[in-house]
Amino acid sequence: MTRKSEPEEQEIEAWTEGVPVHELSRLRFACPHCGGHMRVRTSKAHLPTYTELYLHCANEFECGFRCKSGLGVIETLAPSYKPNPDINIKFSPWLKRQVRLEDQGQMRLGIDSQAKKKEPKR
Numbered sequence: 001m002t003r004k005s006e007p008e009e010q011e012i013e014a015w016t017e018g019v020p021v022h023e024l025s026r027l028r029f030a031c032p033h034c035g036g037h038m039r040v041r042t043s044k045a046h047l048p049t050y051t052e053l054y055l056h057c058a059n060e061f062e063c064g065f066r067c068k069s070g071l072g073v074i075e076t077l078a079p080s081y082k083p084n085p086d087i088n089i090k091f092s093p094w095l096k097r098q099v100r101l102e103d104q105g106q107m108r109l110g111i112d113s114q115a116k117k118k119e120p121k122r
């Protein structure tokens with residue numbers, strides 16, 4: 001069984017909320033069944049930090065697997081310069097350490113006080 005090289009995502013023309021689907025399809029998922037490339041066909045954003053992706057195996061005729069996948073924002077690695085007050089994404093352990101060092105005057109990160117307020121206290 002030989003696997004033909006897949007044509008690039010040229011046939012994907014649909015747009016999702018202003019983002020070309022071919023941009024989304026740069027995400028690389030391997031098909032759990034055949035190991036082929038999974039293509040993002042469409043997505044639905046239910047929450048600002050969570051999007052459902054509908055994936056189709058590109059090995060359409062030999063495999064044909066389709067699934068729904070979830071893409072979630074789980075940690076802040078660098079705070080936004082334009083923080084949304086309704087969004088609260090926990091800081092990564094590394095970022096928490098950097099903020100602590102900055103608070104102690106040992107480091108200058110340039111994280112403004114508003115971004116720091118976004119981090120929930122635990």
Ligand SMILES: [Zn+2]
Nearest residue numbers: 031034057063
């Ligand atoms: Zn497959």
